[in-house]
Amino acid sequence: MSGKHNQIADILIQDILTGHYHLAERLPSERDLAARYEASRGSVREAMKTLEQIGLIDVQPGGARVKDIDEASLDVISHLLAQGQVPDVVLIDQIMTVINKLICMAAEESLQLASNEELDDIRTLVQPMIEDNLSQEQHTLARFSVMKAIIKSSRNLPLRLISRTLFEQIEPAKTNLHRYVVIDMDRYRVLARKLDKSLKQRDLDLMQSTYNKISELNRDTMLRAFKAARADIGPEAIS
Amino acid sequence: MSGKHNQIADILIQDILTGHYHLAERLPSERDLAARYEASRGSVREAMKTLEQIGLIDVQPGGARVKDIDEASLDVISHLLAQGQVPDVVLIDQIMTVINKLICMAAEESLQLASNEELDDIRTLVQPMIEDNLSQEQHTLARFSVMKAIIKSSRNLPLRLISRTLFEQIEPAKTNLHRYVVIDMDRYRVLARKLDKSLKQRDLDLMQSTYNKISELNRDTMLRAFKAARADIGPEAIS
DNA sequence: CAGACCGTATTGGTCAGACCAAGCTTCGTT
DNA sequence: AACGAAGCTTGGTCTGACCAATACGGTCTG
Numbered sequence: 001m002s003g004k005h006n007q008i009a010d011i012l013i014q015d016i017l018t019g020h021y022h023l024a025e026r027l028p029s030e031r032d033l034a035a036r037y038e039a040s041r042g043s044v045r046e047a048m049k050t051l052e053q054i055g056l057i058d059v060q061p062g063g064a065r066v067k068d069i070d071e072a073s074l075d076v077i078s079h080l081l082a083q084g085q086v087p088d089v090v091l092i093d094q095i096m097t098v099i100n101k102l103i104c105m106a107a108e109e110s111l112q113l114a115s116n117e118e119l120d121d122i123r124t125l126v127q128p129m130i131e132d133n134l135s136q137e138q139h140t141l142a143r144f145s146v147m148k149a150i151i152k153s154s155r156n157l158p159l160r161l162i163s164r165t166l167f168e169q170i171e172p173a174k175t176n177l178h179r180y181v182v183i184d185m186d187r188y189r190v191l192a193r194k195l196d197k198s199l200k201q202r203d204l205d206l207m208q209s210t211y212n213k214i215s216e217l218n219r220d221t222m223l224r225a226f227k228a229a230r231a232d233i234g235p236e237a238i239s
Numbered sequence: 240m241s242g243k244h245n246q247i248a249d250i251l252i253q254d255i256l257t258g259h260y261h262l263a264e265r266l267p268s269e270r271d272l273a274a275r276y277e278a279s280r281g282s283v284r285e286a287m288k289t290l291e292q293i294g295l296i297d298v299q300p301g302g303a304r305v306k307d308i309d310e311a312s313l314d315v316i317s318h319l320l321a322q323g324q325v326p327d328v329v330l331i332d333q334i335m336t337v338i339n340k341l342i343c344m345a346a347e348e349s350l351q352l353a354s355n356e357e358l359d360d361i362r363t364l365v366q367p368m369i370e371d372n373l374s375q376e377q378h379t380l381a382r383f384s385v386m387k388a389i390i391k392s393s394r395n396l397p398l399r400l401i402s403r404t405l406f407e408q409i410e411p412a413k414t415n416l417h418r419y420v421v422i423d424m425d426r427y428r429v430l431a432r433k434l435d436k437s438l439k440q441r442d443l444d445l446m447q448s449t450y451n452k453i454s455e456l457n458r459d460t461m462l463r464a465f466k467a468a469r470a471d472i473g474p475e476a477i478s
Numbered sequence: 479c480a481g482a483c484c485g486t487a488t489t490g491g492t493c494a495g496a497c498c499a500a501g502c503t504t505c506g507t508t
Numbered sequence: 509a510a511c512g513a514a515g516c517t518t519g520g521t522c523t524g525a526c527c528a529a530t531a532c533g534g535t536c537t538g
Contacts, residue, residue: 003520004520004521005520005521026531029488029489029490030489030490031488031489031490039521039522040521040522040523041522041523042281042284042520042521042522042523043520043521043522045281045285045490045491046284046285046288046520048490049285049288049289049292050288050292053288053289053292059490060489060490060529060530061489061490061491061528061529061530061531062488062489062490062529062530062531063488063489063490063530063531064489064490069396070391070396070399070400070403071403072400073312073313073314073400073404074312074313074397074400074401074404075312076400077396077397077400091396091397094394094395094396094397094398095397097344097395098341098344098395098397098398098401101340101341101344102337102340105336105337105340152309155333156333156336156337157308157309157316157319157330157333158313158316158330158333158334158337158405159333159337160309161309161311161312161313161315161316162313162337162401164309164310165312165313166397242491243491243492244491244492268517268518268519269518269519270517270518278492278493279492279493279494280493280494281491281492281493281494282491282492282493284519284520285491285492287519298519299500299501299518299519300499300500300501300518300519300520301500301501301502301517301518301519302501302502302517302518302519303518303519
């Protein structure tokens, strides 16, 4: 991310997340930070505004104080994942778990309300995973396209916003791990067929059970990628 | 919300949400806005930063442009609900639907992993709804306390963050509607007993089915409150 | 010695005016 | 009509200043 206030914000975010400043501690004054990072107070103020809206700090006349991470916005997650050389497996797993449930919610709604055209659009996205011989990259892209399409077909605005935000949070970590991922296309193919069938017949039970299985498979794939990454880079523990 | 930049931000947010500026349209320049609202450019810049992080606008050298609401952050919701005299029923309903699913997720995890103390803490919060004769206000407070406690007992950080944010979004609308709410304590009492039992016996199925029923009841209560509010204030259609 | 009180230094909030580089407009050229 | 260059507008950053709210240290009091 370019721009001076973005750089400053990134530094401060990482400092807070790594515990450099601890809970309820006062950050240095805007003037001090400006001097330290050779920036104007205005730029520092913009950075502070960013931290404030991510929910990491609370800024009042008198000083800015570090908040509990449980009071933060969803946007912290990408920064949490950006720590260390390898992203946090547990956190990514949690995100995928939530996304899976949200997909099931969206599916429940879409299979009842969506038009045939909408469902056909999703089926079109599923097809490549059944018929084509995709590269790993293409396959990953295809899987995410399907998930996003299902979410997007929902009329539930909060659901769409949450899901989109979550996808954005994993994006950087995903590309980081990409080279370690090994995909079992055949197992995915079987599930893709079921998914297609459930879309065609508007079979909710089949769709949800299929997506739970896909979710399991995704999880396996990810865990193996993490193991590979750890083995490659070195066994660092990320608390 | 006090503070000049907050006021400016609120005005601009409402202007965008009500369609005063439409998609991809350029907002007036920071200098123009500063003149219009009798503020310095710095204050306007801070307001713009807010809008940018809510995801309503995209600001680049050349101008700030309105983005699609589907690209916004979860925080738009409170502003969406703040439009008009009566909040949007559909939207609140969608939020409650999502929260319900998230609670079921959290429950699934907690009943397996949480300590007896944690579960007992939640049961303590449920008790008043069974035994005590609560006022409407107290009852509402109690219901939300239980929901928040279940969520908080989850080890899933994204889930906690999402839920907390959602609760924050409804908060203002909740207090607005408060005077129109009529609560059927007896029906809640029955469900509260089942909830307590499910917590005591770590019975996931019972807990989830109970919470689905509670969710239904919440929904009924809310819909009636809306009807009352509409009848009271007048039949305005909010698109 | 502990705790309440008060004044001063510090901090964020706002303002004004200035410069630069990246977009946007407009107009002239081909 | 299509294209390109000049000029203008816009956001990004900087400097330096003033105000009001807060924090902090010292003082006074019990």
